[in-house]
Amino acid sequence: MAIGFDYGTANCSVAQFINGQVNPIPLVGEDRYVPSTLCAPNSETVSEYLFRCKEIKPVDTVGEALLRRAIKVNREEGLEVRADDVKFGHEALDLYLDDPKDVYYVKSPKSFLGAMGLRDMQLSFFEDLVCAMMSNIKSRSExxxxxxxxxxxxxxxxxxxxxxxxxxxxxxxxxxxxxxxxAGFKDVEFQFEPVAAGLEFEASLKEDKNVLIVDIGGGTTDCSMIQMGPTWASQIDRTSSLLAHSGQMVGGNDLDIYTAFKCFMSEFGMGSKRQSGLDIPLIQFWNPIAISDVQAQRSFYAHDNFSVLRQIHREAKEPEKVNRLLTLHRETLGYSVIREAEKTKIALGEHEQYTANLNLLSEVFEVDVTRERLEAAIEPPTNKIKALVEEAVVQSGIKPDMVFMTGGSARSPILTNAVKSVLGDTPVVRGDFFGSVTSGLARRANLIFK
Known part of the structure; x- marks a missing residue:
């Protein structure tokens, strides 16, 4: 039996299409969603965990070299890898928040997969990360x-x-x-996420329509102009119905990063001066929270950069704020700051003001954020999303009959209004924000793997 598998930037979910309906598969208790996070004692644990605990072997010489290196490092550290050393989803986040300094934590590895210029060993490690997460989802499904x-x-x-x-x-x-x-999937096919979301929406249509699907997820925004309805629903080859695609890596993560950067980082010294009157480089405030950028994270958390930060602290006019930046580095708290930015973004979707609580372990402090300030903070990614909507319409050469918005970040009234500002009076339909893609993938799996 085939499944639809949404390996998302923010969450993972799976479903089957049985007896004419989509059946979401609970993964943790009754919860259908597992956050796309992983936590382990160190990064080397992941590769050895796959080999020893899941009996998943490398498939090439690079993977074999990565595994040998992981085993060597873990042996030198006296670490005997066990199955419960690797945590996923909420368990991974809880472990990281409890002890951020002494664990390896990663969120949204899907965001890294297209990065160019990486060594073969790095790419092999990314594959191990994804494999571990997929194997976890597959086991829970089964x-x-x-x-x-x-x-x-x-x-x-x-x-x-x-x-x-x-x-x-x-x-x-x-x-x-x-x-x-x-991970054990013998037959694998891929489908564009906005198309999958459209396939689920299509099941509700009684007549053919030109529909613009706007899927704003955790890491990407994808727009597809699709002809859909009864004429198309049972066709395996949908090539001629797909009129236009646009997409970019801009989504919920970017909104969180910009929220943290514009609303929080002044409390870490951004915008303050050195005694000489020179500004503190903005890159030192961007890199720790740029969780989708491997190089930025590596640059900020490098050992050498801590010496740079200490020098900045000594020269700062507001050393008490820059000291928080040192703590951010020392305790590896970038994900914690982004977590609070996400909570702020969600809260301001319903309220005009929110008080964020930033926990640096040694200090907890509050930052008041208004919806107006949030809108200004996320204007750059919001404008990118609007441009993608416009690009899909221009590519197709037609005005859509309606817009179907889906994806976790599509819940934001700020983004809904942004999309409406591009399309004027075109009706906007909002679907299952988290489940539309998974449901469409399940329908597609049932169609092609009969």
């Missing part, structure tokens, strides 16, 4: 269903993050495919 699952249709964005264009997309999809195969 436990619930009571049988093995070998076939899956997996969602993918129109464009992955990366400066390589098609090369980034090919690299990222290749990592996903290899990881899924290693």
């Amino acid at each position: 436990q619930h269903l009571g049988h093995e699952v070998k076939q899956a249709v997996i969602g993918r964005p129109v464009n992955f993050l990366g400066r390589g264009g098609d090369k980034s997309n090919i690299q990222a999809e290749g990592i996903l495919r290899s990881a899924a195969n290693r």
Whole structure:
């Protein structure tokens, strides 16, 4: 039996299409969603965990070298890898928040997969991360269903993050495919996420329509202009119905990053001066919270950068604020700051003001944020989303009959209004923000793996 698998930037979910309806598969208790997070004692644990605890072997010489290195490091550190050393989802986040300094934590590895210029060993490690997460989801699905699952249709964005264009997309999809195969999925197909969301919406249509799907997820925004309705619903080949695609790595994560940068980082010294009158480099405030940028994270948390930060602290006119930046580095708290930015973004979707609580372990302080301030903070990613909507309409050469908005970040009234500002009086329909893509993937899996 095949499943639809939404390996999302923010969450993972799966579903089956049985007896004419989509059946979401609970993964943790009754919860259908597992946050796309992983936590372990160190990064080397992941590769050895796959080999020892999941019996998943590397598929090439690079992977074998990565595994040998991981085993060597863990042996030198006296770490005997066990199955419960690797945590996923909420368990991973809880462990990180409890002890951020002494664990390896990663959120949204899907955001890294299209990055260019990485060494083969780094790419192999990314594959291990994805494989571990997919294996976890597969095992939980099979436990619930009571049988093995070998076939899956997996969602993918129109464009992955990366400066390589098609090369980034090919690299990222290749990592996903290899990881899924290693996790035990024998047959794997991919579907654009906005198209998948459209397939679910299509089931509700009584007549053919030109629909613009706007899928604003955790890491990407994808727009697809699709002809859909009864004429198209049962067709396996939908190529001629797909009129336009646009997509970019801009989504909920970016909104959180900009919220943190514009609303929080002044409390860490951003905008303050050195005694000489020179500004403190903005990059030192951007890099710790740029959780989707591997190089930025590596640059900020590098050992050498701590010496730079100490020098900035000594020269700062407001050393008490810059001291928080030192703590951010020392305790690896970037994800914690982003977590509070996300809570702020969600709260201001319903309220005009919110008081954020930033926990630096040694200090907890509050920051008041208004909706107006949030809108100003997230204006750059909001404008990118509006441009993607316009691009899809221009590509197709037609005005949509309606807009279907989905994806976790589409809940934001700020983004809904931004999309409406591009399309004027076109009706906007809002679907299952988290489940539309998964449901469409399940429908697609049922159609092609009969």
